[in-house]
Amino acid sequence: MDFIEVTLKVDAAFADILTAELGELGFDAFVETEDGFSAYIEEEQYSEAALQETLQRYAGQVQVTYAVQKIERQNWNEEWERNFEALFIGGQVSVRASFHPRPEEAKFDIVINPKMSFGTGHHETTTLMIENQLTVDHRGKRVLDMGCGTGILAIMAGELGAAELVAVDIEDWTVENARENAELNNYGQIDVRLGGVETVAAENPFDIILANINRNVLLEDMPAYKAVLKPEGWLLLSGFYTEDLPILQQKAEGLGLQYQSHRVKNNWVSAIFHAR
Structure with a gap:
């Protein structure tokens, strides 16, 4: 089974709200981006009409644009890793997913598997x-x-x-x-x-x-x-x-x-x- 990726550009103040809304539609993985987030759902569960209906409820409150693409199942892990880059904050803190190696220079090392959560x-x-x-x-x-x-x-x-x-x-x-x-x-x-x-x-x-x-x-x-x-x-x-x-x-x-x-x-x- 393949996946659908929906990449949304939205103000961060509404990102948590929309993440929760999309979770109700069956999206089960989310990745933060610089200007919003990407959401992922199995192809057979995806409904363009349901997505548009959800976003329409917030028309007038926030501006949202989005793009949709299909991701083949065999490329899923590659897609996830491509979107989730390891970080090094303040010259001391490593923030990474479990599939990233720990940087030797990190004083503090935090492993985050975000699933549907921000942060x-x-x-x-x-x-x-x-x-x-x-x-x-x-x-x-x-x-x-x-x-x-x-x-x-x-x-x-x-x-x-x-x-x-x-x-x-x-x-x-x-x-x-x-x-x-x-x-x-x-x-x-x-x-x-x-x-x-x-x-x-x-x-x-x-x-x-x-x-x-x-x-x-x-x-x-x-x-x-x-x-x-x-x-x-x-x-x-x-x-x-x-x-x-x-x-x-x-x-x-x-x-x-x-x-x-x-x-x-x-x-x-x-x-x-x-x-x-």
Whole structure:
């Protein structure tokens, strides 16, 4: 049986939503690209009409373009490997799939098999978050990864010496994939939960909170983050553009979170805030 590849160009803020929608149509593998993602489905399950109907529901909310091509089954592994390139972040962190060899020069090595989840490190926001994590002391800390995707940031926190790790996502298939990747990297102790910020509302406070989501969710949930962040704790945010930074800074400052620094890549931002 052959496969259909659908490559979509879409704003990252809607990529997770469309990934979930396509998952409902039977697409079962997704790969991030610079300007969206590619989705894969067995040929006999593919319906052009169903795809167009799904995308039409978001007309007026987001601009989406796509291209379709058939991939012969014998070329599937080659196609997957072609799309999933190993990364080296911050001169220290290797992010690779299980079929890539470990780079000898890597101080930290993370293996991610993404399946249907985002967070392979290829998107600017994930890279920026990891670069910012490298500047924050995680040793012995209690860390929360909100909107965890593949679990890559929680795994990175473990690599940096975090003692307790909680990861949360709203999609059940994402939670499953995060658990698989945690086990793959020998971090089976990561507490991966299904739900939103309410799942940690009654928690003991965290030393570090990581949230790579989107501007609107960050603005809505920031008070909840602050409520479970220890005094002198760190909040690392991403999933928004440079023009969104001032409004996020204003919101954070109003909650007693002091802006420390930010990084930019292709207009995407990751910022660090410190609880006073």
